[in-house]
Amino acid sequence: MKILFIGGTGNISLSSSQQLVRHGHDLWICNRNTPLAGAHHIACDINNEFDAQQKLQNHHWDVVVNWVGFTAEHALRDIRLFSGHCKQYVFISSASCYQNPGPTLFITEERKLENPHWQYSRDKIAAEEALFFAYQESGFPITIVRPSHTYSTVIPLTIGAWTNYNTIARMKKGLPIVVQGDGTSLWTLTHARDFANGFIGLLGNEAAIGEAVHITSDEVLDWNTIYQQTAAALGTTANIIHLASDTICKITPEETGSLLGDKAVSTLFDNSKIKGLVPEFKAVIPYAEGIKETLAWFEADASRQVIDAKEEKLIERFVKEANR
Known part of the structure; x- marks a missing residue:
């Protein structure tokens, strides 16, 4: 074609x-x-x-x-x-x-x-x-x-991630990282x-x-597990601190769409239609394995490991708010 x-x-x-x-x-x-x-x-x-x-x-x-x-x-x-x-x-x-x-x-x-x-x-x-x-x-x-x-060449976490490396760097250092809500909402x-x-x-x-x-994949994980599997791919555990999505959005209104309009709510998909149109389709890469490839891609080039100073200050503010 x-x-x-x-x-x-x-x-x-x-x-x-x-x-x-x-x-x-x-x-x-x-x-x-x-x-x-x-x-x-x-x-x-x-x-x-x-x-x-x-x-x-x-x-x-x-x-x-x-x-x-x-x-x-x-x-x-x-x-x-x-x-x-x-x-x-x-x-x-x-x-x-x-x-x-x-x-x-x-x-x-x-x-x-x-x-x-x-x-x-x-x-x-x-x-x-x-x-x-x-x-x-x-x-x-x-x-x-x-x-x-x-995801592939982005880090699919909520805060301090995507094309930024902040949350990954914090995981490596054992520093607190912020997960929205109580981390138990389900995600794909x-x-x-x-x-x-x-x-x-x-x-x-x-x-x-x-x-x-x-x-989409048929694999369903809660956000706590997503962060811990990411940390496990780094050979560590995630020091998770939870903060309500509403609070995050009050501090950073620009996150309202991505959080309240997307990631704050459990989201699971019925993939019957794509499987009917493409019978050979099957998602086979579990997140625990896929994130290893993503992290290896970031590790292969130091220029990809961007620590955003503004984002880092924001994460610290979230941590302080969560510890109040």
Whole structure:
């Protein structure tokens, strides 16, 4: 297949890109300046619509995937760019769009889309709505994919992590680290290679046209266990201090979306739909093993081990608040 990835070299997408190259697909990467070995590269800022049109207009694609679309405006732009130029358009949305908590413990794709706490999620919902309207009105061949908390080259902890190394450095030193709530809410973490195994099966899959589907692991862990398994991968134990999510968000309102709109609530998924569309899909990488790879990636290059001074002060403030 001739496949265009808009983005394609990030934390979630890179594993999918690499697998497609290994499988011999004709993969094209469209981004500003990050090529991928084995794929064609189109140097382009997709948000410059005129430039994108000039560079893409003579191509016809089996599949277009936008990994970096976030708003209805992005979706409408892509409809203009790719109508009549692709057999399938895949939009990467987010499982944070689901209403949560909801009426059932396990989330299916039929769960209402609603997130009063996070603008990021509301923007993704608006993008989905624009795309479904185009599908219904003109047959624009969409597939919506909703990843949840997916990791590979990021540290999937809540505070002082992701691309920062603060919490890992604190674990190594035995310093207190902060976990939201009492750490017993349940969560789902998915390694990007597992995500890719399901995702690639959707590409060129006619049964996926007009559908929305999430792709996650079936492994369920509470947050205390997630932090302790991370520490165990470092050969230590985590010195956990708990702090209410509401308190964290009062101190740092910018965390409200990510916490109250996502990680503060138990989140489990029913993956029946992706398994029906891609019968060979199975997530096989437990977090205890996957996080070892992630930490090894950070350890391989000192420049990746970023200690953010502002974040460190914030963690110390959280620790003091928890000890009051």
